[in-house]
Amino acid sequence: MRTNLLIVDDDVKLCRLVKEYLEPFGYTVDAVHDGVAGLDRAAAGGYAAVILDVMLPGRNGLEVLQALRQRSNVPVLMLTALGDESDRIAGLEIGADDYLPKTFSSRELLARLRAVLRRSVMAAAAAAERAPAPIVVGPLAIDTAAHAASIGGTPLVLTPVEYDILLSLARAAGRVKTREQLLLEAAERDFEAFDRSIDVHVSSIRRKLGDDPKEPRFIETVRGVGYRMRRPRAAETR
Numbered sequence: 001m002r003t004n005l006l007i008v009d010d011d012v013k014l015c016r017l018v019k020e021y022l023e024p025f026g027y028t029v030d031a032v033h034d035g036v037a038g039l040d041r042a043a044a045g046g047y048a049a050v051i052l053d054v055m056l057p058g059r060n061g062l063e064v065l066q067a068l069r070q071r072s073n074v075p076v077l078m079l080t081a082l083g084d085e086s087d088r089i090a091g092l093e094i095g096a097d098d099y100l101p102k103t104f105s106s107r108e109l110l111a112r113l114r115a116v117l118r119r120s121v122m123a124a125a126a127a128a129e130r131a132p133a134p135i136v137v138g139p140l141a142i143d144t145a146a147h148a149a150s151i152g153g154t155p156l157v158l159t160p161v162e163y164d165i166l167l168s169l170a171r172a173a174g175r176v177k178t179r180e181q182l183l184l185e186a187a188e189r190d191f192e193a194f195d196r197s198i199d200v201h202v203s204s205i206r207r208k209l210g211d212d213p214k215e216p217r218f219i220e221t222v223r224g225v226g227y228r229m230r231r232p233r234a235a236e237t238r
Contacts, residue, residue, distance in 0.1 A: 002028045003117070004046055008038030008064065009053040009079065014102070018051065021106045022113075035059030043071045049117055051109075053102075054080040054091065062090055069095040075116045079104070135170045138232030140209070140218060142170055151209060161186055162205050165198070169219060169229040178226040202227055 005027050007015050015031035022029055030047075032038045035056040042050045042064070050068075054061035065076055078096045080088070088099050097116045100109060135142040139152040149156045149166060158166065164186035169177055177185075179198045186201075202219060205211075211218045220228045 002026050003048045005029045005049055005051065005113075006038070006041055006047045007031045007051040008033075008035070008042070008056065008061070009051070010034060010055070010057055011053070017106075018109070022110065025110060033057075035061065035064045039064045039067055042068050042074060042076075045072065045074075047074055049075040049077060049097075049113060049120070051077050051079060051113075052096075054078060062094060065091065065094050065096060075120045077109075077112060077116055135167070137170050137173050137218070137229060140170065142167055156208050158205070158208065159201075162201055162208075165201050166205055169227060173229040174231045176222045176225055176228045180226075182226065198226075 003026060005022065007018055007029060009015050009031070010033045012031075012033060015029075015033070019029040019031065030041070032041055035058040037058070038050075038052065038056065039059065041047075042052075052061045052065060056064065059067075061078060061080075065078070068074070068076070075097045076095065078091045078099045079102050080091075080099070081102045091099055097119070098112050100112055104112075131145050135144065140149065141151075142149045144167065147163065149158060149163060165182055168182055168185045182198050186198075203213075206213055206216070206219055209218050213219075213221060216230060217232075218230060220230055222228055
């Protein structure tokens with residue numbers, strides 16, 4: 001597979017040279033020559049990285065980068081004819097991933113580009129590892145990262161306490177959760193004698209799930225103890 005790159009530079013000859021050098025290494029290079037068009041193309045997506053010049057007509061590279069960072073995390077390698085350290089620092093502070101003077105050699109550009117792309121892939125992999133997998137019980141899915149639940153793909157509108165109760169039951173599918181446990185885990189308060197607030201919340205959750213307490217698909221009442229999320233039968237998972 002080829003890697004799509006965008007170069008934004010008003011030096012047409014440089015763009016052509018970069019394209020000719022990088023394409024044999026597996027890159028497809030598109031070029032635009034002003035800041036406004038460069039921002040539009042970069043923000044539209046589809047590029048693994050952007051090579052961005054500082055000195056551009058329309059909008060300069062720092063303005064383009066600042067606007068781009070509000071819309072995209074695409075890796076950006078900045079180019080400049082300026083040797084001013086403050087200019088380099090400004091680009092990095094705005095969100096450039098790396099910086100090269102226009103006196104760069106082709107081999108240095110390739111090395112820096114590969115490093116930027118490698119860091120981007122590693123960051124994406126790390127983020128994927130940190131994002132917990134959704135909890136799925138039959139047609140019920142709970143996305144803990146988004147703090148959201150859905151049934152059959154239709155979002156459920158839950159209060160914070162209802163969400164926490166449903167999450168607690170789903171995580172323990174097949175096992176009984178006592179009212180005391182649900183109060184501690186979801187309502188974050190101690191159990192009091194004759195406290196039936198959990199029952200009210202569960203009743204509301206059942207209604208939103210379309211669950212019949214007499215023939216429950218999801219939440220079973222365990223008399224005198226608490227509640228249990230049913231594990232779905234094979235036919236119910238299809």
